[in-house]
Amino acid sequence: MTVLAGIGTYVPAGRVPIEALADEFELTPMQVRVFRRYHKLGEASRGEETLTGLLGRALDDLALTDEQRGRVRYVLYARTFPNVVPYPHNPLHEALAAAGLGHAQAFSVGQQACASGLLAVDLAGRLLAADGDGALAVVVAGEKAFTSEARMVAETTMFGEGASACLVAASGERDRLLSFVARLRGEFDGEHDEVASEFQRIYHDALGEAVTAAAAKAGVALDDIAVILPHNVNAVAWQRTCKRIGYPLERVLLDHVATHGHVFCADAFINHRTACERGLLRPGDRYVIAAAGAGRGATFSAMVFEH
Incomplete structure (x- = not known):
């Protein structure tokens, strides 16, 4: 049985309106109105933090106890894009080290793009069930809109910055x-x-x-x-x-x-x-x-x- 034992989130206070992206993506005034009135996409979140900072804020909000932190064996980073920062930065491991989770086995899950968060929860549960010894896993998610592809999908959506951290257990009474x-x-x-x-x-x-x-x-x-x-x-x-x-x-x-x-x-x-x-x-x-x-x-x- 896979359980969501806790969830931490962080969304920056900054916002970019759809109008501010019009020139970069060559949106006509009509397309801007369609985004705002039809798709209900008026603005997207933006922050000054690095990706390490975004993930770290979500891990902080998860508020793991020392006992839980010691039981975390796996960290799965669910992400939409194959590359989320320029080489050679490694924001996942930097954020985990700062959060006291540097001992965990950490890897990324991105094979299903924006659906990779669900895949990561499923994989975390499978790993914990196979171990069967009370270990825990953390699924983190969140990216920076640092390229054009990561800022907008034409005629569909605009990406916002933020992060989440989900504690996954093999048993529990909730979620x-x-x-x-x-x-x-x-x-x-x-x-x-x-x-x-x-x-x-x-x-x-x-x-x-x-x-x-x-x-x-x-x-x-x-x-x-x-x-x-x-x-x-x-x-x-x-x-x-x-x-x-x-x-x-x-x-x-x-x-x-x-x-x-x-x-x-x-x-x-x-x-x-x-x-x-x-x-x-x-x-x-x-x-x-x-x-x-x-x-x-x-x-x-x-x-x-x-x-």
């Missing part, structure tokens, strides 16, 4: 993983211009199918899902996905789409923190974390948890 579904679509491993239109055409059906399949695998009806914690790609994507599967849009936590942007693989955990703070999750509630990733193919993933 227990009930099911995980990942649909891999290798046909989208090609040049963006060649596959983009077909990816957009199947996107909402494929994401909706992952959500419904995860619920079925967990033995839970969609009506019994208290809330969906989404990736913050844009509001329209979730409006259409919810329409496909008949799920109420008001039960998808979209609070941060307009103010944070798409915070890479950290969206799910930032949204989890907000759901708890807003009282959207009560003991025993079932909820879904869902994400889609594009790059080296496409992945549509969903997890069902019991709070």
Whole structure:
């Protein structure tokens, strides 16, 4: 049994409005209005911190005890892009050393792009189950928008900076993983211009199918899902996905789409923190974390948890 035993998050206070990116990405005034009014993407978070600093702030917020820190055996860094800093910097190991986790086995998980956060949680749980000795794992996520590709996806989303750190255990009474579904679509491993239109055409059906399949695998009806914690790609994507599967849009936590942007693989955990703070999750509630990733193919993933 995989359990989310704790979550730490950090989102910088700085913001960049969509209008500030218009010249760099050659956006017309109409395209800017579409982002702000249609996709509900008005601004994205930005910080002065280095990537080491971003990850460190999330690890600090996780507030591990000395006993927990000593039991952390694995750290998995879930990331969207293969390269997140210029060579030879190593922000993951720098952040772990500062957090007292330099002893842990640390590696990156990025094979499923923006869905890699869910994959990392699943892998962490599998590693701990195989060990079977009470060890812990930490899944960290978050990147800097340091290149054009890491700032915006044309006509789809703008990336925000932030980070999360999730403590994973093999057992516990809260936030227990009930099911995980990942649909891999290798046909989208090609040049963006060649596959983009077909990816957009199947996107909402494929994401909706992952959500419904995860619920079925967990033995839970969609009506019994208290809330969906989404990736913050844009509001329209979730409006259409919810329409496909008949799920109420008001039960998808979209609070941060307009103010944070798409915070890479950290969206799910930032949204989890907000759901708890807003009282959207009560003991025993079932909820879904869902994400889609594009790059080296496409992945549509969903997890069902019991709070």
